[in-house]
Amino acid sequence: MAAKVLKLLCVFFATVTVLLCGCVKRNEPDPPNLDFQADFTAEYRGLHPAGSLTAMRQGICTITFTAPPTLSGLQIRCRNGTIALICGDAAATADEPYLPDDSFPSLLCAVLDAAGNCAAKDGSKVSLTLPSGEATLTIDDRQLPSSAAIPSADFAVSFSHCKPLG
Numbered sequence: 001m002a003a004k005v006l007k008l009l010c011v012f013f014a015t016v017t018v019l020l021c022g023c024v025k026r027n028e029p030d031p032p033n034l035d036f037q038a039d040f041t042a043e044y045r046g047l048h049p050a051g052s053l054t055a056m057r058q059g060i061c062t063i064t065f066t067a068p069p070t071l072s073g074l075q076i077r078c079r080n081g082t083i084a085l086i087c088g089d090a091a092a093t094a095d096e097p098y099l100p101d102d103s104f105p106s107l108l109c110a111v112l113d114a115a116g117n118c119a120a121k122d123g124s125k126v127s128l129t130l131p132s133g134e135a136t137l138t139i140d141d142r143q144l145p146s147s148a149a150i151p152s153a154d155f156a157v158s159f160s161h162c163k164p165l166g
Contacts, residue, residue: 032115032126033143038162044104045154053108056165057116061109076105102132107155111135111148 034057041050050067054060061078065071075086083105084093099106107130114128115137128135133152140146144164149156 031118031143032137032139032145033164034112034116034145035165036144036162037165038145038159040157040159042104042155042157044107044156047104049104053159054165055109055112059113061105061112063105063108078105078109102153104155107132107150107153108148108157111137111150112145115145 034055037052037054039050039052042048047068049065049071051063051065053064054062059078059080063076065074065076073087075084077084077086078096081096082093083096083099084091096106101110110130110132111128114130114135115126118126118128124139126137126139128137130150132155133150135148135150137145138147140162142162142164144162145159146162147156147158
């Protein structure tokens with residue numbers, strides 16, 4: 001009799017353990033992967049900048065322009081509240097507050113920073129509220145950004161050849 005009770009208890013606990021392990025999976029969407037490298041094309045106040053971008057959740061963002069020709073070769077690095085403008089051998093640094101909030105690098109970094117606090121389903125659009133207006137960020141099936149827009153700031157950017165860092 002004791003052996004049967006012991007077997008029933010073992011079966012009961014094994015069943016409960018299997019059920020609980022199967023129920024642990026959450027259906028919440030994952031946060032976007034914001035540690036990435038990509039090429040970009042954009043529309044910003046009548047300009048059509050293009051180039052490459054490296055972004056990390058730690059607030060590090062490097063933008064290298066290839067177009068328009070007047071900006072080709074210019075690199076902007078934002079890191080720990082400091083911005084660096086680099087063109088060839090010349091470099092200048094300043095605190096980020098000196099950069100206008102509605103500048104292209106500020107808008108791009110603001111969208112990526114705000115997206116770090118949200119979750120997104122594959123291929124979904126995430127709505128973000130920024131000081132410059134309402135923004136949307138589109139996430140692809142790999143949880144990487146594919147586009148972003150802030151209509152009130154006349155700002156839209158599309159990412160291509162996007163790959164995660166690390």
